[in-house]
Amino acid sequence: MKFLSSETYGGETYRLLPFRFRRLPWDLDRVIVSSAAGQWAFLKHDALSRCIHRDHPSARTLDDLESIGVLERTPSKHTFAPILSQMRTRLARLPAGPALHLFVVSLRCDHSCSYCQVSRQSTDAQQFDMSEITATQAVERLFDWPSRTLTVEFQGGEPLLSFSRVKQIVEAVEIRNLAERRDVRFVIASTLHHLDDEKLEFCKAHGVQLSTSLDGPADLHDLNRPLPTRDSYARTMEGIAKARAALGHDAVAALTTLTRASLSRPEAIIDEYVRQGFTSIFLRPLSPYGFARRTQARSSYSVSEFLAFYRRALKHLVKINDQGTYIEETYAALILRMLLTPQAHGYVDLRSPTGAGLGAIVYNYDGKVYPSDEARMLAAMGDDTFCLGTVDQGPSEWYASPAMRTILANGVAESTPACTDCAYLPYCGSDPVDSYARSGDPLAHRPSSAFCQRQMGMFDLLVELLDQGDATTRRVLESWAFRLPASEFLPYSAGVP
Numbered sequence: 113m114k115f116l117s118s119e120t121y122g123g124e125t126y127r128l129l130p131f132r133f134r135r136l137p138w139d140l141d142r143v144i145v146s147s148a149a150g151q152w153a154f155l156k157h158d159a160l161s162r163c164i165h166r167d168h169p170s171a172r173t174l175d176d177l178e179s180i181g182v183l184e185r186t187p188s189k190h191t192f193a194p195i196l197s198q199m200r201t202r203l204a205r206l207p208a209g210p211a212l213h214l215f216v217v218s219l220r221c222d223h224s225c226s227y228c229q230v231s232r233q234s235t236d237a238q239q240f241d242m243s244e245i246t247a248t249q250a251v252e253r254l255f256d257w258p259s260r261t262l263t264v265e266f267q268g269g270e271p272l273l274s275f276s277r278v279k280q281i282v283e284a285v286e287i288r289n290l291a292e293r294r295d296v297r298f299v300i301a302s303t304l305h306h307l308d309d310e311k312l313e314f315c316k317a318h319g320v321q322l323s324t325s326l327d328g329p330a331d332l333h334d335l336n337r338p339l340p341t342r343d344s345y346a347r348t349m350e351g352i353a354k355a356r357a358a359l360g361h362d363a364v365a366a367l368t369t370l371t372r373a374s375l376s377r378p379e380a381i382i383d384e385y386v387r388q389g390f391t392s393i394f395l396r397p398l399s400p401y402g403f404a405r406r407t408q409a410r411s412s413y414s415v416s417e418f419l420a421f422y423r424r425a426l427k428h429l430v431k432i433n434d435q436g437t438y439i440e441e442t443y444a445a446l447i448l449r450m451l452l453t454p455q456a457h458g459y460v461d462l463r464s465p466t467g468a469g470l471g472a473i474v475y476n477y478d479g480k481v482y483p484s485d486e487a488r489m490l491a492a493m494g495d496d497t498f499c500l501g502t503v504d505q506g507p508s509e510w511y512a513s514p515a516m517r518t519i520l521a522n523g524v525a526e527s528t529p530a531c532t533d534c535a536y537l538p539y540c541g542s543d544p545v546d547s548y549a550r551s552g553d554p555l556a557h558r559p560s561s562a563f564c565q566r567q568m569g570m571f572d573l574l575v576e577l578l579d580q581g582d583a584t585t586r587r588v589l590e591s592w593a594f595r596l597p598a599s600e601f602l603p604y605s606a607g608v609p
Contacts, residue, residue: 125185125186126174126178126183126184126185127183127184128163128164128177128182128183129147129148129181129182129183129184129195130147130148131145131146131147131148131177131182132145132146132533132534132535132537133145133146133155133160133535134534134535134536135157136154136572136575136576136579137572137576138576138579138580139579140157141156141157141158142154142155142156142157143155143156143157143160143535144535144575145160145177145180145182145535146180146535146536146537146538147180147181147182147195147538148181148195148199148538149181149194149195149196149198149199149202149538150198150199150202150450150538150539151179151180151181151182151198152180152451152535153176153177153179153180154579155173155176155177159173160173163177163183181194181195181198198454201454201455202454202538205259205458205471206465206470207258208257208258208259208260208261209257209258209259209470209507210257210259210469210470210471210472210473211259211261211262211263211458211471211472212263212265212458212460212471212472212473213254213262213263213264213265213472213473213474213475214265214266214267214472214473214474214475214485214488215242215247215250215264215265215266215267215281215475216242216267216268216269216474216475216476216477216488217241217242217247217266217267217268217269217271217274217277217278217281217477218240218241218242218268218269218270218271218273218274218277218477219240219241219268219269219477220238220240220241220268220269220270220273220274221268221269221270221273221303222270222305222339223270223303223337223338223339223344225336225337225338225369240269240477241273241274241277241477242274242277242475242476242477242478243479244277244280246475246477246478246479246503247277247280247281247284248280248284249479249503249504250281250475250503251281251284251285251288252503253473253475253481253503253506253507254285255288255289255292255294256506256507257473257507259294260294260295261294261295261297262294262295262296262297263296263297263298263299264281264282264285264296264297264298264299265298265299265300265301265323266278266281266298266299266300266301266302267301267474267485268301268302270302270303270305270306271300271301271302272300272302272303272304272305272306272307272311273306275306275311275314278300279314282298282314282318282320283318285298286318297319297321298318298319298320298321299320299321299322299323300315300320300321300322300323301323301324302322302323302324302351303324303325303337303344303347303348303351304322304324304347304348304350304351304352304354304355304364305344305347305348305351307351307354307355309358312354312355312358312359313358315355315358315359315363316358316359321359321363321364321365322355322359322363322364322365323364323365323366323367324348324351324352324364324365324366325337325348325366325367325368325369326348326352326366326367326368326384326385326388326390327368327369327371327374327381328368328374328377328380328381328384329345329377329380329381329383329384330345330346332373332374332377332380332381333345333348335371335373336369336371336373336374349388352364352366352388361389365390365392366385366388366390366393367393367394367396367442368381368385368393368394368395368396369396369397369398370395370396370397370398370418370421371398372412372413374421375413375417375418375420375421378395378421378422378424378425378428379424379425379428381393381395381425382425382428382429382432382439385439386432386437386439390439391438391439391440392439392440392441392442392445393429393439393440393441393442394441394442394443395421395422395425395441395442395443396443397418397566398412398413399486399489400546400549400550415562415565415566415569416569418566418569419566419569419570419573422569422570422573423573425441426441426444426573426577429441429588430584430585430588430589433588433591433598434584434588434598436597436599438591438597438598440592440595441592443570444570444574444589444592445592445593445595446459446462447462447539447570447571447574448574448589448590448592448593449592449593449594450462450538450539451539451574451575451578451593452590452593452594453593453594458471460472460484460541461541461543462539462540462541463541463542464523464524464525464526464537464540464541464542465520465523465524465542466519466520466523466524466541466542466543466544467484467541467543468483468484468486468487468498468519468523468543468544468545469483469484469500469510469511469516469519469520470483470523472484472485473500474487474488475503476488476491479502479503479504480496480499480501480502480503481499481500481501481502481503481505481510482498482499482500483498483500483515483516483519483545484498484543484545486543486545486546486549487499487515487545490545490548490549497515497518497548498515498518498519498545498548499513499515500513500515500516501513518544518554519544519545519554521554522542522544522547522554522555523542523543523544524542525537525540525541525542528542528555528558529555529557529558530557530558530559530564531558534568536567536568536571539571540567540571543563546563547561547563550562550563574589577589584598
């Protein structure tokens with residue numbers, strides 16, 4: 113981060129405002145420069161150096177840096193209002209508190225996925241279901257938060273195995289909301305294998321949406337998400353068809369988790385999503401929790417292997433979009449919206465201050481409360497470091513807990529060594545829970561972490577495609593940022609003074 117005093121050169125006075133820069137890995141003579149508010153531009157490294165040292169910077173360089181809020185030419189008349197307004201937009205969700213509330217209604221599940229992030233239990237182990245009184249208390253806590261928009265997501269295990277508790281919570285939230293008048297959205301994250309007409313009728317009556325896992329074609333899905341009956345894919349397809357018939361096509365979303373077996377098949381995975389009529393695909397890497405950690409020898413892969421897969425996947429997605437079928441990669445679309453639009457986002461993993469506890473809250477089946485699903489998964493592995501408290505307490509007690517103090521002390525990227533000077537900081541996030549899970553230190557050395565290396569690689573790849581990609585690639589990426597067909601966009605172009 114640079115902040116230099118104003119000086120006069122060649123009859124023109126200007127002051128550099130806070131900014132960050134990074135040399136482009138594919139062109140070391142150039143840099144990407146980002147302002148404190150997240151506006152950015154490509155620049156010759158020499159041009160930036162001349163501007164910093166007042167060594168005959170060109171008018172175009174000054175114009176471009178001024179346009180993105182990196183310098184201002186009339187210090188006496190300058191106001192930080194535009195920059196502060198942009199930063200306020202990006203942080204708009206912070207004062208409202210958590211908007212995502214995860215209710216873990218059961219740990220029971222009939223799958224044995226090698227990458228499972230939680231300690232699943234057998235389908236007859238009902239002691240791992242959320243009790244009625246815990247559910248009642250969790251609903252009370254939900255409305256303790258000021259957010260006008262609330263997403264209630266049911267997690268497991270398999271939440272459909274404890275559907276009576278799902279019904280209780282949905283109905284209790286709706287009754288309470290008659291007075292609260294919040295904008296509430298319900299989502300069930302499920303395999304969809306236990307759907308029946310009664311459950312679908314309830315979901316339709318209460319506007320409940322569904323989210324499932326689809327790891328690719330039948331052979332890959334069955335390998336990654338095995339059942340004793342060896343028909344996981346067939347049952348998932350049956351569940352998707354039932355849900356769409358009852359609730360509408362767009363009421364079902366899906367994501368894929370990538371194992372080593374997935375890495376050689378990006379095209380096949382994406383083609384499966386297109387065949388099934390999905391307009392988005394989330395290519396989610398493995399996480400260091402639960403069974404995923406214990407089986408990583410056969411399932412895991414390096415960051416470089418993941419990025420090679422991701423590059424191939426984006427290339428194939430561009431081809432499909434260019435042929436007239438809209439389908440976006442969810443994570444790439446999110447990053448592109450931050451790069452190309454002023455829109456704020458609610459994605460918990462890309463927030464600074466951290467989204468853990470500030471953007472999400474988890475009510476576990478046993479009444480314990482966690483700041484993120486990852487913290488809950490860590491507890492399932494025997495480490496309860498990030499437990500905030502229990503549902504019979506409240507937000508003021510949770511925020512005063514040692515766990516939340518640790519998260520807040522280590523969850524601001526702007527004050528984290530190395531992060532503070534990163535050009536991608538305005539678009540990235542801070543996750544002390546992930547850092548702790550990987551290294552035992554909630555701060556650690558972020559640049560050497562797999563999380564940071566993967567994030568940096570994905571940012572670099574998308575910025576490279578915006579800079580070096582052909583017209584079709586740039587047009588498709590821009591269409592993802594605005595969620596419109598690629599045919600409606602001219603190719604994105606960024607100047608390089």
